[in-house]
Every structure is written in C-alpha cells, then in structure tokens.
Amino acid sequence: MLGAGTTLKCAGECWEMPVPAVTLQTFQMQMRFDGLLGFPGGLVKPSEESLEAGLTRELQEEVGVPVAVTADDYVSSHLAPAPPCLITHFYTKKIEEAELIDIERAAVATAADHGLEVLGMVRVPLYTLRNGGGLPWFLSHSFISNSRAQLLEALQRLGLVPLRALEEAVRQADVRRADQGEPH
Amino acid sequence: MLGAGTTLKCAGECWEMPVPAVTLQTFQMQMRFDGLLGFPGGLVKPSEESLEAGLTRELQEEVGVPVAVTADDYVSSHLAPAPPCLITHFYTKKIEEAELIDIERAAVATAADHGLEVLGMVRVPLYTLRNGGGLPWFLSHSFISNSRAQLLEALQRLGLVPLRALEEAVRQADVRRADQGEPH
Numbered sequence A, B: 001m002l003g004a005g006t007t008l009k010c011a012g013e014c015w016e017m018p019v020p021a022v023t024l025q026t027f028q029m030q031m032r033f034d035g036l037l038g039f040p041g042g043l044v045k046p047s048e049e050s051l052e053a054g055l056t057r058e059l060q061e062e063v064g065v066p067v068a069v070t071a072d073d074y075v076s077s078h079l080a081p082a083p084p085c086l087i088t089h090f091y092t093k094k095i096e097e098a099e100l101i102d103i104e105r106a107a108v109a110t111a112a113d114h115g116l117e118v119l120g121m122v123r124v125p126l127y128t129l130r131n132g133g134g135l136p137w138f139l140s141h142s143f144i145s146n147s148r149a150q151l152l153e154a155l156q157r158l159g160l161v162p163l164r165a166l167e168e169a170v171r172q173a174d175v176r177r178a179d180q181g182e183p184h
Helices: A051-063 A097-109 A147-157 A163-181 B051-063 B097-109 B147-157 B163-181
Strands: A002-009 A019-021 A027-032 A074-079 A086-093 A118-124 B002-009 B019-021 B027-032 B074-079 B086-093 B118-124
Touching: A027 A097, A027 A147, A051 A086, A051 A097, A074 A147, A086 A147, A097 A118, A097 B097, A147 A163, A163 B163, B027 B097, B027 B147, B051 B086, B051 B097, B074 B147, B086 B147, B097 B118, B147 B163
Parallel strands: none
Antiparallel strands: A002 A019, A002 A086, A027 A118, A074 A086, A118 B118, B002 B019, B002 B086, B027 B118, B074 B086
C-alpha cells in the first residue's frame, strides 16, 4: 500500500504538494528533515503539471523509484488551518510486497533526497501488541501537519485496521502523549 | 557514528541486551516493532558471550552487516527502574559515511530482523532549523526505555551538539510534548 498527497497553497501562486505512504498490511511513512514523521510528497505547480504527475515526480525523488499515481488513487483533500495554508491532497496506492522492498532499498540507495529531505523510511505497525505497543505507541509520535489524521483516515477507509481497534489505538496514543507531556 | 548498548536483567538469569545508533554527524536510530524509537540491540547471555560479542551479533541481525563493537566503544550503563529491570549498556562507534550508507542499505536488504523486529532506520537530525524543527522536534517522539536519555548523553559526550543547543532542544521538545498531550 502506498499513499500519497498533494498540497495547494491557498494564496498567491498555485503550488501543489504531494505526500505518500507504503505497506504490505503496513503503511510506509518517512522521518522528515525537520524531525517529524510524514508522508512523501512535495509542492506541485498545477499550471505546469497535474497533481498526480507532480506527486509521481516527488515520489521518484524521495523513494528513488517511479511509482505512478493516478486519479484512481485519490483519497481526500485537506486545508491546513495555519499558514502557509496548504491544501494537502492525499493518495494511497496498493503495492505488492516485492514493490515495497524495492522502494525501501531504493529509498536509501538511489533516492535523490535521502539524507537531505528524508532521514529514513519506516513501516507503520498496524497491530496492537499485548503490552499496548504497536499502532497505539506509533500514533503517539510527532507528525507534520495533518499526516496523522491522513494515516487514520486511510487505515479506516481501506479497512486495514478494524474501526474499534483504530479508535482504541487513538485513545491509548492520546493517553501516552499526555503522560509524556508531563515534566520528567 | 554508531552507538550500541547492552542490557542485564536484574533478577534470574543474566541476560544482556545491546542497543546502537549511527551517524555522519548524525546518529542512527530505528523504529521498533512496538512502534517506539530506539537503538539496535538485544539480550545477551554473559555466560555464553561478552557484552561486546553479543552486541556485535545483535547488530548483524538488525542492521545486516558485521559491525564489530569493542570495550573501547562503551559509553554508560543504566538500570531500568521498572520490570523487567534490565541494565542497558550503551556503546557508540564512529563510522565513515560509506559505512553508514552500507548499513542503511543492508538494514533493508539483508538484515534478518527487517520488517519483523525493525520497521525502519532513521538518521537523527542534529541541527535546529529556524522554525524550531530538527533535533527539538525529533526529541518529542516516543522512545523505548531510556534510549532518549542515552541519545542525549552520547550527543553531549561526543560533542556532536553544543551543550547549550542540546539543553534548548530538550526544553523545546518538552514544550511540544506537553502541547501534544492536550486533547485534540
């Protein structure tokens, strides 16, 4: 599963920004240069290319292999409430395990952005362990913009995690974040 | 830079557990199967092997290449306050950029634990961006056991981040974690 998005600046020029993720009953996210977790992607200029073409281009730069994204892979759009007021267009793409492994290898071997915009790629654990680990602990990390909400929406829409388990994972993650927020 | 540690169970059998990290003025950490960030490593049985031999073995499994750790690479030991009361022995190892890239590639190509115990490896941003991103945001993630403290100790001891910048990054990370802990 590979998901991706695009963003439209709400003022001035129309820049579009793609974003993605990968799986095998897992999603793929990345550690960004700013230390936050997010999906691959970037700004797209709609006057020069379609959202999908821009996202495909950004994926090539960030994961190192050509992953063709089409309008059929579109999931949702979201206007960021804070400046620079980007609209993120989110896409997901189902891929085979062999493709996932190709992407993981290319991301560190040939991707132009490795070590610069991207500090590493990680699979998202879609399970909950007996001790509470797995998806709930993963959701307690720090994410860029609305990428955590995009992840949750995609997991629900694609049926990758049962709704009840997803709600419980979010609840546990919020408890953990509240605990972490206390001085220590 | 590659750091690693080992852990000694405080009751019953003596199991030792190694842990690591990598750089090029960056540290390397991993996304664990339980959704937390941490260093590579694992349990070591001192009656069967030295801490360093056990850590070298665990590194082979988790990063896919032989990284020989010696007593000279030792940094510190720490007793976990909660059960199972492991003592983590932390090691760091300075490596060249070419070795770092070899490790990143092997970690997804040949490491036995990839996709199982390890969901991905990430470089730690050792800088602070103008918008506050970088190390401060990275430190606001969720870490296993004392691995965040181990990271901070290593960055200080090795002089990779100036003390003043490190203290400010921790302060900002704690503010961010407190904000994230609020219901949303």
